[in-house]
Amino acid sequence: MTQLRILIFTTVMLPWILSTAAKDEYVEARRAKRDTENGIDFPPTNRAVAPKADELPTCLLCVCLSGSVYCEEVSPFMTAVPSLPKETTYLYARFNKIRKIKNRDFSDMATLKRIDLTGNLITEIEDGAFSKLPNLEELSLAENLLTRLPMLPTKLVTFNANFNKLKTQGVKANTFKKLTRLAYLYLGNNELTAVPQLPESLHIVHLQDNKISTITDETFCKGNTSHYIRTNMDEVRLDGNPLKMSQHPDSFICLQSLPIGWYN
Numbered sequence: 001m002t003q004l005r006i007l008i009f010t011t012v013m014l015p016w017i018l019s020t021a022a023k024d025e026y027v028e029a030r031r032a033k034r035d036t037e038n039g040i041d042f043p044p045t046n047r048a049v050a051p052k053a054d055e056l057p058t059c060l061l062c063v064c065l066s067g068s069v070y071c072e073e074v075s076p077f078m079t080a081v082p083s084l085p086k087e088t089t090y091l092y093a094r095f096n097k098i099r100k101i102k103n104r105d106f107s108d109m110a111t112l113k114r115i116d117l118t119g120n121l122i123t124e125i126e127d128g129a130f131s132k133l134p135n136l137e138e139l140s141l142a143e144n145l146l147t148r149l150p151m152l153p154t155k156l157v158t159f160n161a162n163f164n165k166l167k168t169q170g171v172k173a174n175t176f177k178k179l180t181r182l183a184y185l186y187l188g189n190n191e192l193t194a195v196p197q198l199p200e201s202l203h204i205v206h207l208q209d210n211k212i213s214t215i216t217d218e219t220f221c222k223g224n225t226s227h228y229i230r231t232n233m234d235e236v237r238l239d240g241n242p243l244k245m246s247q248h249p250d251s252f253i254c255l256q257s258l259p260i261g262w263y264n
Contacts, residue, residue, distance in 0.1 A: 096119075144164050
């Protein structure tokens with residue numbers, strides 16, 4: 001008799017006693033278990049959704065330390081430059097998923113001296129994004145997807161755009177010529193077909209693995225004089241280009257050493 005009562009209670013009364021909320025919770029738990037068994041991972045309806053990287057405070061998402069902001073390989077993915085503390089001097093935002101640099105990203109950031117955006121997915125930089133940074137000395141855009149360069153700040157000392165897709169038409173003729181403090185220029189592994197105008201201040205210029213097929217006596221030197229010596233230039237790389245060095249015997253006469261690398 002006792003077993004019969006238990007059976008009736010379990011099969012008839014218990015479903016009626018369960019509240020709507022309890023039944024919903026029971027159904028949700030059964031559904032989640034079934035989906036998991038079938039290889040489907042649907043989050044429960046009451047699970048909190050993880051915030052996106054762009055929605056988190058910068059110094060929670062990154063490491064902020066004495067004027068330096070480190071946002072390297074951020075998880076969840078960082079797709080845009082975060083809002084920076086006003087006192088930021090050095091920004092390292094390498095190996096993320098940043099796709100575009102906007103003018104407002106670095107507005108009113110007069111303290112910035114170094115920006116490193118290596119290893120992102122940047123395809124576009126608005127023309128004024130860096131031009132209003134009066135103290136910027138080092139800028140790395142290496143390992144991105146750029147086909148053109150924006151205006152660059154005049155106090156740059158080091159500029160690195162290795163491993164992009166830069167084309168000659170995407171680099172204005174005087175982009176580097178007006179940078180009178182530029183000492184280190186890295187433009188290797190791009191799609192340039194000509195050497196851009198170079199400032200006298202350069203110590204090192206890397207142009208390897210591009211599509212440069214010709215140069216002139218004025219690319220590095222001054223063709224109309226044999227007395228001009230480019231005293232600052234310590235290192236030139238042009239290897240990996242379809243350039244026949246033997247066809248340009250006077251193009252490097254002003255340099256203290258010939259370009260380094262392997263040439264045909």
